[in-house]
Amino acid sequence: MAHEHYDGLTLFSGGLDSILATKVLQAQGLRVLGVHFVTPFFGAPDRLAHWQRTYDIPLQAIDAGQAFVDMLLAGPESGFGKVLNPCVDCKILLLQLAKQHMAAYSARFLATGEVLGQRPMSQRSDTLQAIRKKADVEDILVRPLSAQLLPPSAVEQQGIVNREHLLSVRGRGRKEQLRLAEQFGITEIPQPAGGCLLTEPESAKRYWPLLKRGHTPPASDFHLANLGRQFWADARWLCVGRNQSDNILLAETAAVDDFVFKLKDLPGPLALARPLPGAQWDETAIRSAAALTASFSSKARQHKEDILMLVSHQGHTRELAISLDWAQDLPWREPDWDDVDKSRLPGGW
C-alpha cells in the first residue's frame, strides 16, 4: 500500500512535549506524521483517533513489542533506571525503528520532543548526543524544543528544517511548555510523564517471573502479565480476572495451549494458565489452579459442596469437581517488587 508523503516523522508518545515538537514543525509549514510506538509497557493505540482530532496531527501506531522485548531480554547496554526502565536503550531502539519507517513516507528527518536537562540521565546533553550516534540518526534527527541549545543538526544545516523557528526550552519545569501550548491553542493538556509500566514497581514486578527464568518469552507473554491478578507456583503461571473487563480480555488472549478456568454454575472470575517451557501442568496443578480461581468467588466460598469448574485446553472443555483447599497444594504466590533482583538480568548492573 502506498503511504502518503511526509517531510518528517515525529516520535509521538502523546505527552505534551511530543505534541509541541510536532506543532513547532507544522508551524513552519512542514508535513509531519507522528509515529506512536506500542509495546506491552507503553503506548495507547486506542487514544490515537482522539489525539489526531484534538491536536490536528496525523498519527500512525507502530507495534514495537517484540523488538522491545528482545532488547530487554538481551540486556540493555546502558542498564536500567530506578525501576525496570531501560530508557537510554529504549530511545535508541525507537529512533532506529522510526528510521526504518522513513522511506515508506519519503520522510527526510526524524524529530523528538526531548528537552535538554528534563530528566536526570537520558536527557543530559552528552546522553542526547550519544543516543543520536548509537541510533545512527545523527544526520536526520532534530529536537525542535531544545534545538537552539544544541549544535545545529544536519537537517537544520541543509535547510530542511528552519533552525530560526526552533526553540531553546531547557530544564524540568513545564512553564514554557504550557505557554507554548496556549500559543498553539492546545486546551487539552496531557498529564506529565507516566504511562510507562516499566517505571512503576507495582506494574514492573509482574514481569520479573518472566524475566528471571532466562527463557525468551514473546511480547504476547508480557501483554498477558499486565492482566488480572498474577500467580506463580515455580514455573506455573496463572492469571485470574479481577473484574468483568479482565475476564473478557483474558478470554480474548487465550491461546490454544493455554488452560482456561471458569466456574460452571456460580459467578466468579475467569482464569488463564499459560504453560511455559519446563512447567508441569499435571492433574494436581490443574486442580490447584482451578481451586485458586474459585477461591475468588464469594458464592464459591459460601458453597458447602464440591464446586464444578470448566477447564478448557486445546479445543476441549471438561468438568472438574474441586474443593477450595486444593489451592494450597501448590505454593502460589503473587510477584513482589522485593523479589526483583536486577543484578540477575543481562544489563542489570
Ligand code: SF4
Ligand atoms: S520511561 Fe519507558 S518509554 Fe520512556 S524512555 Fe524509559 S523505557 Fe522508554
